[in-house]
Structures are given as C-alpha cells and as structure tokens.
Amino acid sequence: MDPQSRADEVMDGVWADLARLAAIDSVAFPGHPEAPVRRACDLVAELFQEAGVPHVELLDLPDTAPVVYGEILPPSPHAPTVLLYAHYDVQPPGDPAAWLSPPFEPTPVEGGLRARGVADDKSNVAAHLGMVRAYEGRPPVGVKIVVEGQEEYGSAFDVYPPTDPERFACDAMVIADLGNLRPGTPTLTTGLRGASEVEVEVRTLAEPRHSGEFGGAAPDALLALVQALGTLHDAHGDVAVPGLRREAWSGASYTEEEFRELAGVEPGLPLLGSGSLGERLWSGPAITVIGLDAPPVDHAASAVVPWARAKLNLRFHPLQDPAEAQDALVRHLRSLRPFGVPLTVTPLDTGAGYRAATDGPAYRAAREALRDGWGEQAQEAATGGSIPLVNGLAAAAPGAEVLLFGAQDSLCNLHAPNERVLRDEVRGTVVALISFIQRFADAHGRAGEAR
Template sequence: MTTAAKVDALMDGLRADLERLAAIPSVAFPGFPAEPVREAHDLLVGLLRDAGVERVESIDLPGTAPVIFGEIPPPDPDAPTVLLYSHYDVQPPGDEKLWLSPPFEPTPVEGGLRARGIADDKSNVIAHLGMLRAYEGRPPVGVKIVFEGQEEYGSPFDDYPPSDPERFACDAMVIADLGNLRPGTPTLTTALRGAAEVVVEVRTLDEPRHSGEFGGAAPDALIVLLTALSTLHDVQGDVAVAGLRREEWRGTTYTEEEFRELAGVRDGIPLIGSGSLGERLWSGPAITVIGLDAPGVEHAASAVVPYARAKLNLRFHPRQDAKEAQAALVDHLRSLRPLGVPLTVTPGDTGPGYRASTGGPAYRAALTALREAWGEEASYIATGGSIPLVNGLARAAPDAEVLLFGAQDCMCNLHAPNERVLFSELRNTVVAMCAFVREYAAGFRPGAGESA
C-alpha cells in the first residue's frame, strides 16, 4: 500500500481526533481556567501511547503549562533522530459575536472545519500523530516529540532546551507551527523575523491646561509624541531608522491582491512601503504603533494634553541581532527633540529572528516529500511572526537541520475569528511527514528506511 493510500485510510480517525481536541478550550492565558489545558494534555498523552509511543512524560516547569515529551528510539544505531514540535494551547477566541459558529464547537466548512486553534496548532499536532499511526509506531527514524502547552501566551520553556541538550538532541527537527502560503502550495518557511518592543513617552505639563488660554504656547504632549512618531517612516512608508537591516527577498511571496484580501485593506487605500511584499514583510524592518495612551475622543476636554505614551513593536531582519535592532530604534528616538521636548524611551522585550540553513539531507528529503504530497515543487517563504522556541531548540541541538512546515495555510484566519483548517492540507501534511522520515532515513544512511 502506498503512503498516500495509508494516510487516506487514517483520515476519518484523524478528523475525529482533531474534532475532540479542538472542542477543548485549551487557552493558557491568565484569567482562563487551567482545567481545559490539562484536559488537552491528557487526551494527547493517551493518543500518543495509542500510536505506539511507549515513553511519554511531562516536563513541568514553573510558570507554564506542562510540555508533553515523547520518545521512540531509532530502529538501529545508524538511523537519524527527528524531533517533532507543535503546541496544544490556543489563542483566546476574542469577540465571539464575530464568529459564525461557537469557537469551541468544531463546525464543518467547505473542505474543512472551523474552530479556535484548529489550524494553530491542533491540526499540526494531529499531523504528527498521523505519521506515527501510518508507521504503526515504528518509523524508520528515531522520534522525539515536543507538544507545548503555553506557546501562545509565552513560556519559560522557550529558554529551557539549551539547559537540557541531551533530551533534545536530534539530527533534524520539524517545527509544525505554520503552513503553506496558500492552499495547495507546498511551502517551507526558512526565516522568522525578530521582534522587539519600545515604549516612548512625553510629559510637558504638570496637569492639563485650558486650550483656549494656554494653547499655542504650552507644549502639547500628544503633538510632541506624534511629531516623533512621524519620523519613523519616510514619505513612501518605508522604515527610516538607521541601522535596521533590509535585503531583497528572493523567495515566493503573496500577490498584492492576496495580501490586500488577507490584511483586509479597504478599497482605495494603498499599501505602504516600497519593494517587493516579501522584502517589506520578511527581509526588512517594520515598526507598528501597537498602543497609545492619550485622552479618548468621546470624553475629551478642551485642554492641552500634558502626557502621552506609545508602545512600538519592531520586526527586524531574521539575521539581525535583537539587541542591535532594538538599540537602533531607541537611539533614533532618543536623538529627537520634537518641538524642543526630550522623549523618555524605554526598551522592552526582544525576541531573536531565525534563518534556516537549507542545503542538508533533511531539506533535500523535505523537498522530495512535499513534492510527493502536493504534486508540485515547494516554495520558500519567511514569516513576520515569531516562534521563540525555535531558537531555544536550535541552541540545544546546534547541528540539527530545522524544517518549518505544516497543515496551516495563510488564509486560515489564525488568531482571528472563524479560524479554519482544510482537510486537504491536513492530509497532505501527513503524507509529507511520512515521506519525509522515509526519505531522510534513506538519505541519511543509504538503504535504511521502511515504506509507509
């Protein structure tokens, strides 16, 4: 029986398990109950054991949900070991009035299912299980399984793997927390932009003052802040902060029509910046004002504003040092004196980017596997989002090849209302996982590997 035929025979069971898992509101954010997270954990432990993973345990660290760790030894001493990563926690549903069906009631849509977390990342958890089932728990490689329980909120586990390198030692890892550029287009993500936060604030007066009596001479803190923020971009909308790395993007990217639809850009509103979309989104910097403290319009008084504050989110080139990128933005802001007023600039959290090496045997196996599953050559993309654990795992296993692919697609509404996954993408991801371990085992040590 071919790999595809075996996976097709498993799909009804995989779909049923995905529905069970997606029905659990495993939100690991503060203020949400911990019991559903534990329920999802326990369900997956049982599913892993049923799939033939005899060693399954939990990594319990302070301040985070339990991490599921499983292990299948290599079938022989010369076989490679592959680490499989995904996470079983999900984003909060947000405003449930914006959902077409209850977010934790998996609901059929054309070609798939709708539910919170069903794409990000429970479909990828199920894809890993599907590969194990296809091989009846005896794949041609050693397997280490890491299913995280608090990825969406942020977790101390991000920095844990380098402290326990033997546990996470492997030859390749498949980070399944993303997916294809569009449905039907097999995609490898080869880079992640880094992230940093900066807070800038202005205080000009002891307290608000009547705008009629004092406006025109008394410095308005909000105008000062907006003047400073206006220097972060040039007239085209490109970032104008010196020292932030930007390069041409040579991989695949969206069409402008796709991007406008995905971003919800209104008719008649232009996109900002210049160069290709890949360069603007992935290999160049972006600065977004993600928060602003200022008087609200509805209850605004006729007064000069004495205080204003903004929180900035910086995304930067995958290979730029996080502290260097943040310092470039901080230095730019501290050099300003808008209307003669100094700014208070406070650096916040940073997260490094990541750029994968793509020339090794695992990448060659993945390209073959994706072509087998989808029937066409894989595309290369990056992402502006970050997966902090990637760097932690890469530091724990510095010689391992890191592959990022999975069952999501960029149209799946992850983190948004009406998130969905397509069965075609889930099925093809399972086929690709099976083909990958087969091809990797054969290429790592010629003659090894079984046929799934």
C-alpha cells in the first residue's frame, strides 16, 4: 500500500469528520453541560464503526466521561498489536471576544481550520480514523483504539489502565495528544517533564497593623515570603534549589526567535536562565509562582501584612523520582528563615515524568513513517508539560514501546483563543500512521522469521 495515495483518498472524509467533531462543545469541566460531551462520544463511536472497526464499545468508568474503545483483532497469531490513543474532550473556550470566529463554529483559515479542540485533540481522533479507513478496517496488525472523554480535566487514565492490563496489552502504542515542533517538521516526543505543586505560607501578626506606627520592626509576612521566593533562582534565572536534576539536551528544540514568538515575550526582555533552550525547558527544572495570596493593590491599606501565601509549580527532569524532586523543593523552603521568620510548607500533588526507550523496532518504524509523512527526517524533542496518562498506559503494557506524535504543532494555539490545525499536518499524520502500521508489521514479521 502506498501511504501517500491512500491518505489522499481518505483526506476529504477525514477533514469532514474533523469539522463535525469540532462543532461539538465537548467541554468535560464541571459546570459545563454533559449532553455535548456525550454527543461527541457517540459520534466518535459511530465514525469508527463506519470506518470498519468491528468491535466498538463505551467504557463507563467512575467519575469520568465515557471512553470509546475499539478493537481490530490481529490478522494472524504472530502479528503485533498497536494501541492508538486520543481524546474527544476539549478545553473551555475562554472569552468568546478573544476569538476571531465563534469557538465551536469550525471556520476555514489559511491552510486549515479554526475551532476550539480542532487541534487538541480532535485532529488526532480524525487521523486515527483516516488510518483505519485507508486499510478498510483490515490493517496488517491488531489495533486497539482508545478515545478518552475527560483528558483535559482529571484523566482516569492516570491510574485506570494498570487495573485492566488485558484490555491495554499491545506491542506498541501511539499516544496522539501532541505534535510537531513547528509545521512541516516531523517530531517524536521522547520525554515529558514531571510536575509537582507546593504551597508556602507565612503568618507573622494576629492582624494588620498600621505601617506608620509598626512598620520597620513588626515582621511583614509578604516581605518574608518574597524574600523566600527570591532564593529559588540565581542571578541568571536558573533554578538554585539543590537536588533537582539537570542535564544537557541533545535533541531538537526551538530557535530563540521561535520561542519568543510562542511565549509572547515582550520586546527587549531577556529569557530566563542559561544553557540551551532544550535544557531549560525539558531536561532541567523550572519553578513558577502560579498563585499569590496577598492584599490587592487596588484596595491596599497602609498596614503591615500579617499573612501571605504562594503556590509553586515545579517541573522536573523526566527521569527524576517525583517524591525526590518535590522533597528537594520542600526541604529548601523549610530550611529558610527570612528575617528569622519560619515558613509553613505544604507539599501538594505530584506526578512522574516520562522518558521513552527509543531503540526498538517500533521507533525504527516510526522514524521512517514520519519521514514518509512529511518528507524530512524525524526530530526528537520533549515537552515541559506532563501527560500523566502516558505513565498509566505504559504501566498497563510494560513491554510496549510508547510513541508520541500527532497532528498538532507549536503554533496551533492549543488551550488559547483561535486554536487552529493545518490540513497538511493532519495529512502528514495520516500518512505516518498508515506507514507506521505497515512498517511495524513488516519488522515484526522479519523478527519472527529470524526466530
């Protein structure tokens, strides 16, 4: 089968499916209606059935939206099985006024389509459909399809898959919840940083006291907190907490100009830290102050502040133990006594990172498949955003190779206004999936013959 020509034959249908899915406001967050989520679920199940998947069912797990599960049995006892993951729920659209068109009215843009969730992650649901259609429901491998309905808010797949290992047993899995460094650059994501949160609190006075009468001697809680937060980074902006792992990054990365544009850095301002961008973003730690409780400026009184609190988000090396990383930050904060004031430090949630083993037959097949899809050698990158479900699925199938690629790209505005996806990126993903399935089947067959 020629992946290019087969992808072209199914792409109009893929694009139409994507527009239908993107028109459904399947936000699975609390406070949003459940009916659109269920409508998206039913449409996904219907589309896979129409594409030729013989067994499709809905998994109704506790406290989450239904999961669409499909299965195509291997064509022979010796054929491998590939699991395909994506999700049909989306982020809330945010302020509708920030959108150039209504967020759930799929709107053509140059080279693509704009709508909430059209990239993250309905583009990858559509790409999986395209692969199944290209093979007319009879691929040369077994296929398990998992399309989740509540990934954006408390995924059940962080913990559920290891409790049902037979359902998720496979030889390789393609987790399609991300994409390329930039449009046209095929990218395998091989590392995910871990994530942790820590709360730090300071209490110094029973209540606010007049800054004129007491300021200068009465301990200022906000000043003590700011002093403590200032110890987390050195003069360059690098994390200064001992015990957090940092290594050089040898894979692909953004250029500084690309990163400045992606991050929306104000003109003339420096980037934080030293070393390569890959090292700062992916193979080293980051600590961000994501919340601060203190008197607001607009209503500030002339008083010494008696209480202040901050919430910190820690991102750490993909291979560092989550407890070890969180303990390093907690230990550092508890060791501080800014102006002699103790801090109350509370560890919160933490999640492991992930580093893929990239030397197996699935990765060799995927590198060639991505080159088929985009006409360029595949790059290896990482992401600073943790995707805990990867560890859940990997734990359910510990012998499987885990591949992360898909139709999104770094300019797609995922989780932001005016999210869009490019048709060429979706087509490239369909080509890559078609090619990967065939190449992996061939490699598995050669290995069987050699045995």
